[in-house]
Amino acid sequence: MVDEEEIIKVAKLMKIDLEDHSEHVSRVKKMLEYFDILDQIDLSSEEITSQLKSLDELRKDEFIPHDKRLIDSLKNFREHYVRAPKMN
Amino acid sequence: MTKIGLEIHCQLTKLESKLFCSCKANYREFKPNHNICPVCMGLPGSLPRLNQKAVKSATSIAMALSCETPEKIAFFRKNYFYPDLPKNFQITQLNVYGDMSVGGEGYVRVENKKIKIRRIQLEEDPGRIIYEGASERTKITLVDYNRAGTPLVEIVTDPDFESPRQVRVFLNILSDLLENLGVAEPGLEGAMRADGNVSIEGGSKVEIKNIGSFHDLEKALHFEITRQQSLSERDIEIAQETRHWDDRRKITISSRSKEEDQDYRYFLENDIPWVKIDQNTRDTLKENMPESISSKKERYVEKFDIAPQVAEIIASDKYYSKLFENAYSDQNAKDIANLITTDVIGFIDTKEKQQNSKITSKHLSDLIDAINSKIITRNSAKIALQEIMKSGKDTKDVLQEMDLGQVSDSSEIDAIISQIFEDEKQAVIDAKKRPETVNFLVGKVMQKTKGKADPVKTLELIKSKLNG
């Protein structure tokens, strides 16, 4: 059984406001309960792998300037800096 | 016993581009938010592209610190929200599926202690936050993303330091080492930062973050040790926590609430494949690594019989060691080394002066030749150096123009000595009574000849004149 309080705590961490969306909690709970199926499979011998590339396939170290006007096309930019809300 | 550990971040400013895109690694010359692209801004649909040379530089650093280097490296996401993080996660390295960061365990010798390195990892620097107005009354946070994505190498040590002074020595050694490798410029503002952790005897470990410079680090460490000691003296428990350095008030403040609830949800950065660093590559990197400072020093001491302090000075600075290496021969190595550490160092004591100086290795070897052939005195050489530093002219020309040729003709010197004996009658009497005061007379001769008189000959002649 998944703790509803914990789901709410996680939502806060993910910057999700749950005030008008408490129905989400029960639906998320249902999905998590379905995931319990993962407990039934034997995974003891499994290892995690990934794509592997060699060093020389990587990007060469070069400075290539990008369009200087990029910042102008994004919002919240005024007089050089991006304006973000104040930190606590 | 006090225990201090460090977490050092060093920007790889000698690289051309950022860690995951082709914007400039050294962002300092740009107007705010003019060194950015879709990748380092984390725009929707953008993907990181790992910088090949950054991996090589970081691996070289790991090798220079005697760290183990793995066969393959991987990157991870550290997820948290902050305005200086364009993607609200930082791409960094972790060692959860085995050793996958660029460097594993290693060490650095500081005086007689072995400081253990826990790991070395590559990661991206976030952007820079500028608070508008005083931090308490700030209505807005201003962000400049020019720095976002700059390649960082993080070096984590074991809590092996016993004092802030030891930390300082270590940081100097580390700075020289990184500069010597040609991967970083520790002198650049903000290029090297360090956080620390401190515990005193019987106390918990306290992390200190937000330290802006090495100077501040020492201050912060001193403050924190004092703070912990005073708590301990009053039998108050030292809480295990994270504190941050308040630069204005020069104190550490508990940041309990900010750090504790953090869950970074680390997982593999799947946009970057694992990178194989095979034995061949590692061997090549090792071969091409500039000789370490300590082995250079050893070489100077053993091969040329140069005094250890002199060797240390030359080995530690790329500028001097380059001068030395191109100037010495088997006969004059010691002389060249001494010339550098006695005279050159006096004139060229800043990086700026090093850059502007026109002294070459040939100048040094010419001067030593001239001294050894008794064409000029050591004193004259010093004068000549000053001129050469500015003009870069050929040694021979400078010596001639400044008329620095040694006066070694006995009759010439004799004539001057006679003159001095006339002028300094009292000194002559003193010298006859007490021989050790003869140097005053030698000095006078040197003065008169503007340092050009052969000092050995001068002394000889004065002595014989006094006795005769």
Added chain:
Amino acid sequence: MNLNTSILKYIDDVKSGSFTVEEFISATLQRIKDIEEDVHAYLSLNDSTINDARLIDKKIASGEKIGQCYGFPISIKDNICISGTKTTCASKILENFIAPYTSTVVNRLQNEDVIITGKTNLDEFAMGLTTEFSAFGPTKNPWNLDYVPGGSSGGSAASVAANECLASLGSDTGGSVRNPASFCSVVGLKPTYGLISRYGLISYANSIEQIGPMTKTVKDSAFLLNILAGQDNNDDTTIDSNNVNYLENIEDGIEGKKIGIIKEMTTEGLSSEVSTAAKDAIGDFESLGASCEDVTLPTIPYTVAAYYTITSTEAGSNLARYDNIRYGYELESEGYEYNSYISKSRTKFGPEVTRRIILGGFVPSAGHAGKYFLKALKVKSKLISEINNAFEKFDYLIAPTAPVQPFRFGEKIDDPVTLMLLDYNTVTANLTGKPAISVPYRVINGLPIGMQIMANSLEEKSLLRSAYALESKTNLPEVPL
């Protein structure tokens, strides 16, 4: 003007002068005008299509070199960036986001003189199976407007099926190209992971998703793959295509090939119509000279749980950047505190995306990663070994693309588990990185059924050959709309 044609036929017709590019595009635009109110496949239309068409006609007339596409109309899923155009991911949070750069796939197509008709509708941020989760209203299935077109590339599939364009680019994370392809009776290909560049595809689950072409015919799919495939300097996860020509020898057939029928995907959970269609498809494969045999991949029952665990983790991270600070909608930061500003902005996410983000914070968290996320990664590894084993014996693995035919709007949306299980047959290809294609096979009661074929990594040429062979056995009606 017959708009129900293929890319290859269109090119022949333009080359032979049967019609001009402008004529075809004009007719296409008229078609869009006529039916869009009903279908709602598009979120935005390109207003320079006629001009682009005229330019290409001019090029053709003057004998100038023309790109391979000859101006055929293509639609692009609205989670793929085109510079200067709105790219919304069907989300309110990107409602006004104008991409400042173009994705590699669109670049490659534009270099070959394609004409883009517009951006198509999707489930918000590609999370969904029916396009009902779009913040701008669902797309309707052209075969029956009361039924879902599938998802998340529902708009892409519908635009092709309804002859509003000749092809579309969709994205496939757990079946999002193949599922709507099956529901709308078009061809949908998910290539080997890394074969097509993701630069410019707005990330949902970057470890497994791929852009895939959606076309009327299998040959058209191969044609597009030729243009799109191959290593890209902007995407470190791309692999070399070794200059394979996917159209070459596509008609060679599958005589003597070994086909594995994935037991776990063809026994339980299928509607009777789909089950029957599957049996008939097996019969068709055998009549084409291949031998069919059951194969079991015991990890498959765990794949949906693993898939949703992995994708929600990645989505939680990939969507963290949407904090409305650098781009987004108008909301002045001054006066707000950081955390409340971000939380307020993120209320613009729709309900499904919101839920996935919460899940994505939960399953990899320090206290729960061992139970969910790490297990899911291991399921992935285990599945890869199992399927690699299977490909040592078989050339292809088959199953129906979706366990059911298209259903009515609102029918499945309330139960999260039922919804998740629609992906049952498709997530395996994503988790393993193997290429998979959905071929339109049958239409029963006016509702389409597609068959899925999988091949081993980088075996697209062979895969397309088998798809072409199956396609040659089908005889499908035209879309009624």
